[in-house]
Amino acid sequence: MNYTFFKKNISIIKKFIPDTLFLRLQYKYHLGESLxxxxxxxxxxxxxxxxxxxxxxEYINLVDKYSVRKYISKTIGENYLIPLLGIYESVDEINWDDLPNKFVLKCTHGSSSNIICKNKSELNIKESKKLLQNWMKKNWFWYGREWPYKMVKPRIICEKYMxxxxxxxxxxxxxxxxxxxxxxxxxxxxxxxxxxxxxxxxxxxxxxxxxxxxxxxxxxxxxxxxxxxxxxxxxxxxxxxxxxxxxxxxxxxxxxxxxxxxxxxxxxxxxxxxxxxxxxxxxxxxxxxxxxx
The missing domain is CATH 3.30.470 (D-amino Acid Aminotransferase; Chain A, domain 1)
Incomplete structure (x- = not known):
């Protein structure tokens, strides 16, 4: 297997490879060893x-960045939660004018899909919308076969900046x-x-x-x-x-x-x-x- 070819074309072929084979290929590519x-x-x-x-x-709710808040409230208390400023089903629902000067936007269904705003006057809102729209289309399951992510509903949460x-x-x-x-x-x-x-x-x-x-x-x-x-x-x-x-x-x-x-x-x-x-x-x-x- 040509692993460089595999990486370049993964977006096309990833959905046609069984989970076990996919993980073996990825493991070999990333770590250079057989799984x-x-x-x-x-x-x-x-x-x-x-x-x-x-x-x-239960894992489905644990990896969902919005649903897990209910689990945290029930098990250790809502006082440990970062204050929530908003929850959105789509990018179009976000009213940027109503957001504070500092905030954090997170997609609930994946990782490394955050927008950290320290000064709203310097934020490129057009580019931020584009990023969020691209993230909302992704299903993170296909990138590492972490099965709970396949069932997580894409949403966006806005949290207090700290x-x-x-x-x-x-x-x-x-x-x-x-x-x-x-x-x-x-x-x-x-x-x-x-x-x-x-x-x-x-x-x-x-x-x-x-x-x-x-x-x-x-x-x-x-x-x-x-x-x-x-x-x-x-x-x-x-x-x-x-x-x-x-x-x-x-x-x-x-x-x-x-x-x-x-x-x-x-x-x-x-x-x-x-x-x-x-x-x-x-x-x-x-x-x-x-x-x-």
Whole structure:
């Protein structure tokens, strides 16, 4: 298989390839290795296995950025939700004049489909509409075969714009949970100006490793004042699932829920060192799930 040809023509051929074959091809392309689904061991291999065989209907609401708000309100409380400014079925429903000077628009049915507005007078609304319209037409299922996204209704939400102590960005605290237990915390920062990710254990000790995006040992991120509360909340939200990543923000000394991610990096990110991917894979217990396959 010519993988360069595969990538260039994926928009045409992706819908005609069975899920298992598609994931094998993508795995080989991104990671340069053959995918072992018979006896998966690494984190990335087990993520592919979960895509194919873990079909919990609850996942559809978890990945929907609007529907998940109801789950958060019920399980940990609506006080952890970022204030919602609007919900739209289409781009045409957005009344841009009514939006505040700062806001965030997000498509509810995918990832990396956000418009962050820090100053509405400088926002190119025409270009923003075009981006949103293109995103609303996409079904993210076809890009990584993350099956819950196939059933998510495309919508747009508008949330309050927030920053952390830097006054310039909002660091993303991502808790990798396994059978309900947080094990590793990934902090994303400088996302739009030299994106980095630092890794920490639950005691906030720096882990000299990276997942997909480089880390920087010279940047020592301060332990969040409410880290223990974040860990407690992550446990509550993750308790029913073999693996999920629970994300939080910390702004004005308050915790806000970000999202729940079932398939980090779609299972195609490079671990450095590789041993970290093996270690994290060992934390995902598929035995109970395999009994139902």
């Amino acid at each position: 072992n689904l018979v006896n998966p061991k690494t984190f990335n291999e087990k993520i592919q296995w979960l895509k194919l065989y873990d079909r919990n209907e 920053v952390d102590e830097s006054k310039n960005e909002l660091k993303d605290y991502k808790f990798f949970c396994f059978n309900g237990e947080p094990k590793i915390i990934q902090v994303d920062y400088n996302r739009y100006s030299g994106h980095k990710r630092n890794l920490y254990d639950i005691n906030w000790s720096y882990i000299d490793a990276s997942i997909g995006v480089p880390s920087d040992s010279n940047v020592m991120i301060k332990r969040p004042e409410k880290l223990d509360e974040m860990l407690k909340l992550a446990k509550i939200l993750a308790k029913n699932y073999p693996h999920v990543r629970v994300d939080f923000y910390f702004s004005n000394n308050e915790i806000f829920f970000g999202e729940m991610t079932l398939y980090h990096g779609s299972g195609f990110e490079i671990f450095k060192p590789e041993s970290l991917g093996g270690k994290m894979g060992g934390w995902i217990n598929l035995n109970r799930k395999k009994e139902n396959v």
